[in-house]
Amino acid sequence: MKKSILVLSVLISFSVSEIFAQTDTINFSEYKLPDLKRQTLDFNLNLTNFYNSNHMSDTAQTYYNSKLFDLTNNFETQYYYLKNTRKYQGKYSASVNIKNKFHFENYTPDSILYLSNIQENNFTGSINIYSNNKFYFEQNRFWGFNFQFQNSVFSNSSKQNFINPDNIENKISSSDSQFSTFVSTSFSIGKGRIEPVNDYIHAIYILNKLSEKGMASKTHEKKDIIKLAEFIAQLKNERFFDSRKKRIYELEQLDSFLNINRLISQNDIHYFTTLNDYWIYAGNQYRYEGKTFSFYLRPEFQPNKTIFKEQDTISRIFKYRSINIAPGFNFTSNKNINLYWQRNFSFDISYPFLNYVTDTESYSDTNFSDNLNVYAGFGYAFYPNTRTSMSFNLSSGYGLNSDNFILLNTNSNISNSINFNLQISGYYYISPQFRLSFNGDMSDQSYIQLFSYRPKQNSVRFHFLLGLQYSLF
Numbered sequence: 001m002k003k004s005i006l007v008l009s010v011l012i013s014f015s016v017s018e019i020f021a022q023t024d025t026i027n028f029s030e031y032k033l034p035d036l037k038r039q040t041l042d043f044n045l046n047l048t049n050f051y052n053s054n055h056m057s058d059t060a061q062t063y064y065n066s067k068l069f070d071l072t073n074n075f076e077t078q079y080y081y082l083k084n085t086r087k088y089q090g091k092y093s094a095s096v097n098i099k100n101k102f103h104f105e106n107y108t109p110d111s112i113l114y115l116s117n118i119q120e121n122n123f124t125g126s127i128n129i130y131s132n133n134k135f136y137f138e139q140n141r142f143w144g145f146n147f148q149f150q151n152s153v154f155s156n157s158s159k160q161n162f163i164n165p166d167n168i169e170n171k172i173s174s175s176d177s178q179f180s181t182f183v184s185t186s187f188s189i190g191k192g193r194i195e196p197v198n199d200y201i202h203a204i205y206i207l208n209k210l211s212e213k214g215m216a217s218k219t220h221e222k223k224d225i226i227k228l229a230e231f232i233a234q235l236k237n238e239r240f241f242d243s244r245k246k247r248i249y250e251l252e253q254l255d256s257f258l259n260i261n262r263l264i265s266q267n268d269i270h271y272f273t274t275l276n277d278y279w280i281y282a283g284n285q286y287r288y289e290g291k292t293f294s295f296y297l298r299p300e301f302q303p304n305k306t307i308f309k310e311q312d313t314i315s316r317i318f319k320y321r322s323i324n325i326a327p328g329f330n331f332t333s334n335k336n337i338n339l340y341w342q343r344n345f346s347f348d349i350s351y352p353f354l355n356y357v358t359d360t361e362s363y364s365d366t367n368f369s370d371n372l373n374v375y376a377g378f379g380y381a382f383y384p385n386t387r388t389s390m391s392f393n394l395s396s397g398y399g400l401n402s403d404n405f406i407l408l409n410t411n412s413n414i415s416n417s418i419n420f421n422l423q424i425s426g427y428y429y430i431s432p433q434f435r436l437s438f439n440g441d442m443s444d445q446s447y448i449q450l451f452s453y454r455p456k457q458n459s460v461r462f463h464f465l466l467g468l469q470y471s472l473f
Helices: 002-018 198-212 222-237 243-260 269-281
Strands: 036-057 062-084 088-107 115-137 141-163 169-196 288-310 316-336 341-350 353-359 364-385 388-405 413-429 434-450 457-470
Touching (some): 036 222, 115 169, 169 316, 198 222, 198 269, 222 243
Antiparallel strands (some): 036 062, 062 088, 088 115, 115 141, 141 169, 169 288, 316 341, 316 353, 341 364, 353 364, 364 388, 388 413, 413 434, 434 457
């Protein structure tokens, strides 16, 4: 535990001293994402059917006869809204998903343990709403409001018929239903702004490559980069329903912009192939610049209900509901050291108050708990070229939890938890013939319950994946 606390302290102290250092030759903070607004609405409907029949017989008798029928339908609709101005940063998403499955199997009465048929109906429905908003006023100060709503319904019913050797039919039926709702809101006030700068970097790559190949009409200036980046942001924000037409339109508009602003000196096939290559591959780096700190209050409410029923028995009901109120503080920083390196740091501390009630047929209990949660994360991302990316992230967290079960008259349980996590990932484009990909994470978690005979719990997990692709000829 001492080692993990030391790691957490080092992360905080080292990162806070580093994030304010101006180490880049390009001032990424000068670029501001232009005013954008985009909304999309999509519908998807899928219908799947499966039928299978097996029959085995000879002239004397039928040995085996079975039929299987499956019918599944899935409907999904999704709405997405994004808006960015100097006074507002926000996005909304809402989705509805409905899935229904009907399953039926029929057998010769004496073929499989006297089973005659099985019929199952399965229904799943969900609604998800998410909103993230920052409203800015003077000197980059903001107040924020986030909202999340999730509601899901699941029901399953099953009927089975059996026929015994005396030709007496026996029926067995069962059903279960689950209803779950989650509502979370967050109110915050803070200072700072984090800007997406991937379009700015995309513009730098395009202009640098044109200059490198002698296709630029002049040495580009900072104002040329910003102007091209703003144009790229607007161009990417336009929606097309045909990716081929979208690519044609984007390249035509980009070529027109470069010509009108006299940024290129030639229009031959080498220019167009270079522009096409860097338009496709140089804009896939998701980079951010800036820092924010905020104080927040996050209330959450979560009721759940589960119903089980078999044959003609009385339904068994299990209920659970929780209310959580968490005040806290958050600091986030993304710093582009230069065109190839980005440094990320985040720190969060909160003190949630949780109340949850459990109701079953045998007992009902109320639990109160208060917690202290501290988290710090630090990492680097490396982008040596347009097709290569690597990231390294180190994080550590500490939790102090105190539980008190009221109706069971148990003493308070106080526990400590420490976790440490290391993550690495990357895709390295070594050459057109040779590519390397890797992904790995390692975590160490300790759990100690104070004032208890229970021993300390510790778990270590390690996972690593390495991929090599080489084409000999």
